[in-house]
Amino acid sequence: MIRFNIISIRRWAGLSLALFVLNFALTFHNVWPTLAITTRHEFSVEIAVLILVLALYSRFIRPLSTRILTVTALLLTAMTIARYIEVTAPALFGRRINLYWDAKYIPHVTEMLVEVANPLMVTLIITGGLLALAGIFTSLRLALKRISTGLANTVEQRVVATTMGLMIIIFAAGYSGLPLQRVIMFSIPITKTYWQQAEFIATVIADEANDVLPDTEPLGNFELPRLGNADVVVQFIESYGAVAFDSPIVSEIIAASHEQFANTIKNTDRRVVSAFIQSPTFGGNSWLAHSSFMTGLDIKHLSTYDLLLTQDRPTMASRFAALGYRPVALMPGLRAEWPEGMFYKFEDIYGAKKLNYNGPEFGWWRIPDQFSLAKLAESEMGNDPRDPLFLFFTSISSHMPFRPTPPYQQDWPRILSDNPFEKQALDKSLSLLPEWKNMQPGYAETLAYTFTYISGFLSKQQDRDLVWIIIGDHQPPANVSGKDVRWDVPVHIVSENSEIIAALLQSGFTEGMTPANLPISTMHELPVTLLTAFTQ
Numbered sequence: 001m002i003r004f005n006i007i008s009i010r011r012w013a014g015l016s017l018a019l020f021v022l023n024f025a026l027t028f029h030n031v032w033p034t035l036a037i038t039t040r041h042e043f044s045v046e047i048a049v050l051i052l053v054l055a056l057y058s059r060f061i062r063p064l065s066t067r068i069l070t071v072t073a074l075l076l077t078a079m080t081i082a083r084y085i086e087v088t089a090p091a092l093f094g095r096r097i098n099l100y101w102d103a104k105y106i107p108h109v110t111e112m113l114v115e116v117a118n119p120l121m122v123t124l125i126i127t128g129g130l131l132a133l134a135g136i137f138t139s140l141r142l143a144l145k146r147i148s149t150g151l152a153n154t155v156e157q158r159v160v161a162t163t164m165g166l167m168i169i170i171f172a173a174g175y176s177g178l179p180l181q182r183v184i185m186f187s188i189p190i191t192k193t194y195w196q197q198a199e200f201i202a203t204v205i206a207d208e209a210n211d212v213l214p215d216t217e218p219l220g221n222f223e224l225p226r227l228g229n230a231d232v233v234v235q236f237i238e239s240y241g242a243v244a245f246d247s248p249i250v251s252e253i254i255a256a257s258h259e260q261f262a263n264t265i266k267n268t269d270r271r272v273v274s275a276f277i278q279s280p281t282f283g284g285n286s287w288l289a290h291s292s293f294m295t296g297l298d299i300k301h302l303s304t305y306d307l308l309l310t311q312d313r314p315t316m317a318s319r320f321a322a323l324g325y326r327p328v329a330l331m332p333g334l335r336a337e338w339p340e341g342m343f344y345k346f347e348d349i350y351g352a353k354k355l356n357y358n359g360p361e362f363g364w365w366r367i368p369d370q371f372s373l374a375k376l377a378e379s380e381m382g383n384d385p386r387d388p389l390f391l392f393f394t395s396i397s398s399h400m401p402f403r404p405t406p407p408y409q410q411d412w413p414r415i416l417s418d419n420p421f422e423k424q425a426l427d428k429s430l431s432l433l434p435e436w437k438n439m440q441p442g443y444a445e446t447l448a449y450t451f452t453y454i455s456g457f458l459s460k461q462q463d464r465d466l467v468w469i470i471i472g473d474h475q476p477p478a479n480v481s482g483k484d485v486r487w488d489v490p491v492h493i494v495s496e497n498s499e500i501i502a503a504l505l506q507s508g509f510t511e512g513m514t515p516a517n518l519p520i521s522t523m524h525e526l527p528v529t530l531l532t533a534f535t536q
Contacts, residue, residue, distance in 0.1 A: 018146035027187035218296030241475030253444035273509035320390035368406035398446035401434035503533035
């Protein structure tokens with residue numbers, strides 16, 4: 001009798017473990033903000049439906065074959081991977097993954113990580129990934145095998161089928177508003193995610209997207225008399241978000257460079273005003289922020305962005321060109337052809353190839369921002385007389401994974417040489433590799449570097465009439481910025497023109513480097529605010 005009970009306990013324990021494994025595969029949650037997972041003791045209606053179907057098939061058609069178990073395990077493996085992406089992406093990037101938007105960038109991200117990471121680490125990651133896939137499949141296959149064995153037993157079959165049927169009824173009752181919905185917790189079905197992705201792709205293919213660009217031209221016909229012949233620099237700092245002020249760790253690290261920047265402004269007889277604005281994107285997709293600013297249109301989605309590029313619209317570049325400016329783009333991260341430049345109407349584009357950087361490389365992004373700015377100044381600002389410059393500069397040194405960060409070179413002519421750094425400073429910089437579990441310090445150091453080289457440039461250009469517009473494109477990924485944080489980014493505007501500064505203060509900007517806490521507008525509204533300040 002005791003032996004019978006032990007055998008029975010083992011049998012039911014094995015069946016329970018198999019059910020737990022299958023259920024866990026589609027119900028786990030993320031341990032924010034890491035790559036780890038945990039259980040919240042939820043139930044999967046999909047597993048309930050699957051097991052009930054297998055039970056009915058085994059009861060009325062034939063026993064489950066090896067092929068059926070293998071195919072089912074493969075299907076569940078794919079669903080498990082989808083579940084992992086679904087719950088992990090918001091923790092790392094601050095938003096859900098969209099297959100239509102994000103799939104095209106997977107090769108570029110992979111290339112970046114392979115080039116930035118240590119080769120041994122890449123090998124370990126690939127090997128670990130393959131072993132994880134094999135482990136997931138094997139675990140699911142063994143669990144299904146145990147379920148199949150149980151379904152061959154009449155008692156176990158009835159218990160399993162009845163339990164799964166009740167779970168499905170309770171799940172359905174939750175949608176009817178009955179009190180039963182409080183009895184048990186169900187995880188959101190992963191098939192719902194697949195369905196939503198398929199619906200979105202179908203909508204785009206059918207050209208029925210809800211994103212419609214208005215016929216209005218927000219940039220208007222501003223004359224910009226207050227600018228005179230000042231060069232206008234629009235610098236988008238990659239991943240410069242409100243976390244730079246909201247996080248004590250980040251703000252403490254960049255405080256000295258912010259203070260140095262403010263002192264440089266004062267010492268060169270300039271002033272700086274600051275504000276927060278809301279970005280249309282979070283953790284990536286910088287071009288949504290760029291296009292929103294450059295057109296004055298609300299570009300929140302890639303489908304809208306793609307539609308925008310098919311149209312002939314006024315841009316900040318074309319508006320300034322009409323007033324005698326030379327519109328130029330400085331994009332050191334650009335390593336291929338960029339057809340979008342024709343839409344924006346830049347007269348010249350300084351990508352990685354044209355910059356021709358021959359110094360030491362710093363991760364996948366290679367080129368230090370200080371070099372890019374120095375090269376542009378040599379090419380575009382060195383000759384007088386000339387047309388005033390409208391410069392669109394997308395800096396890259398603060399891009400994830402943030403390290404190695406280039407050292408600042410006080411000798412600006414040397415930064416343009418093939419030996420731009422002292423060996424000690426270079427070795428120290430290259431020795432600092434990405435800390436994937438603690439990215440805030442590295443992130444903050446890139447921002448400190450950014451404001452240090454801008455300060456140095458403004459000091460060297462003390463007598464030049466400049467309006468420098470510094471904008472964060474978006475918050476950094478959620479593993480840096482935090483969970484459920486705002487989408488706001490800082491804006492700093494530097495000018496020696498007191499009328500421009502006064503107009504910006506009236507529009508909501510505050511004096512100095514620290515913005516007021518609430519955003520004054522959105523990204524696409526900012527250019528009109530600036531053009532108005534330059535005009536009235």
